[in-house]
Amino acid sequence: MLQVPRGTQDILPEESYKWQFIEQRLYDIVKAYNYQEIRTPVFEATELFVRGVGGSTDIVNKEMYTFKDKGDRSLTLRPEGTASVARSYIENKMQHNVEQPIKLFYIAPMFRYERKQKGRYRQFVQFGVEAIGVEDPLIDVEVISMLMNIYKSFGLKSLNLKINSIGDMESRSKYNEALVEHFSPRIGEFCEDCQSRIHTNPMRILDCKKDRDHELVKTAPRMYDYLNDESKAYFEAVKSKLEDLNIEFEVDYNLVRGLDYYTHTAFELMSNAEGFGAITTLCGGGRYNGLLEMLDGPSETGIGFALSIERLLLALEAEGIEIPNDKGLDLYICTMNDQARSVAASLLHKLRERYISADMDYENRKLKAQMKDADRKNARHTIVLGEDELNSESVDLKNMDTGEVSRVSFDEIITKLEDL
Incomplete structure (x- = not known):
């Protein structure tokens, strides 16, 4: 694999x-x-x-x-x-x-x-x-x-x-000379990288993870004294x-x-x-x-x-700091028949054009399963599209946090969600 x-x-x-x-x-x-x-x-x-x-x-x-x-x-x-x-x-x-x-x-x-x-x-x-x-x-x-x-x-x-x-650069040059003089007599006690660094960039010996506890690192000259x-x-x-x-x-x-x-x-x-x-x-x-x-x-x-x-x-x-996860949907559309699914697809297109996050069921599941899916997706609002809603061209917009329901026409859904 x-x-x-x-x-x-x-x-x-x-x-x-x-x-x-x-x-x-x-x-x-x-x-x-x-x-x-x-x-x-x-x-x-x-x-x-x-x-x-x-x-x-x-x-x-x-x-x-x-x-x-x-x-x-x-x-x-x-x-x-x-x-x-x-x-x-x-x-x-x-x-x-x-x-x-x-x-x-x-x-x-x-x-x-x-x-x-x-x-x-x-x-x-x-x-x-x-x-x-x-x-x-x-x-x-x-x-x-x-x-x-x-x-x-x-x-x-x-x-x-x-x-x-x-x-x-002038200060660094003088400091490097002091480090070479400090480390050279016992450079064999250091790792291979540090033995190479003493000829190329002796300051890096102070930054070595392997030899940072060596006594010569702790007693090395201070950069400040060479500024x-x-x-x-x-x-x-x-x-x-x-x-x-x-x-x-x-x-x-x-x-x-x-x-x-x-x-x-x-x-x-x-x-x-x-x-x-x-x-x-x-x-x-x-x-x-x-x-x-x-x-x-x-x-x-x-x-x-x-x-x-x-x-x-x-x-x-x-430090136990949680990052907020605002992944919830603004609206989840539940559908009861094929005509409702077609209307829902058109409504989704209009909502998304206005940057309103929305989704629907694509597996033709029962209403109860669709509502569970809305919960999993953290939908803030839901509507159900069935025969009655299609005939009246209006839906019950439900706030999933408070349970509050308001009746809105198809034409009002976008405006209502933008206001909310």
Whole structure:
């Protein structure tokens, strides 16, 4: 028997309503912040992610779905959204837009070949925002405040925002030198990935899931101590503005994020909810001041974050938060004979043209079975079409919650339902 590929899932109707609710909430929030939607291809040139995400990252080295097309071009299913947005920004010359920053968002499937875990899939849906074109602590705070607004809007309370500064390229360079000096004497005690990272991106050793409890990780130099004056001033401004907005946060000096393009502000949101799982990260993001130049674009800066819908659902489950399910019908039409079925089909067409949700029985069942079907479909109102109703061209419209019945003509049904 054919089955869904490992690490993927079918989202059935009894679950899809949750996704629709979340996605609509996200659309409402980004509209309030004046962010516009961008849709990029599901696959891109592999080079985009090698250069944009970083050749030393696990995403590029281990997790990408890469293939050759018939033209022998190397293509990759997108593993994350920022690189694709940056490519589109460059290709479409958005830096010339008079409105800066360019504020974008996306909701799209991403693909990573990784071990399936609770709330983590090889195909997952990511929501992300990017604000490109302005370097200002206020934009950083705006993005973080949107992030917090999203999670709190669903009623989540067990949240812990962690922030750090990775500094500019000058600060990062000095910090990397200090990390190499710190880890090199005992690097053989670390995993193979970390032994490789010390030569490519030593900051990623601090982000290693295997060696995070190693004593050298706990005693590693702090990034903050290697920030130059400009980077420190930027970070202090971000923290000050967050405090002005009463957004609680914790400075985590080991927070470096996993991608090569981050500079200055980096942040992650964690869930402290019992039962959420061993991996507590809900989402993360940060500023990227060199990404566009790495992709042969202009020297524009940006900041953004990305979250997984799957992990948001997991957090809601852990805190016992139910998503409302408004799947009920406005009207269910019960029919008593073939002529009534024909009239019902015509009425359904008119109702649906007015965006009134309605349905009828298609199995020619007895009235009692039809009423049971109306209950299963959570119909708010029902009518019964029989010989008497057809002759009088009127029906009894029944409110299924209150039991109240009102007599309405065929011509009044649509208006009555719209009023209700």
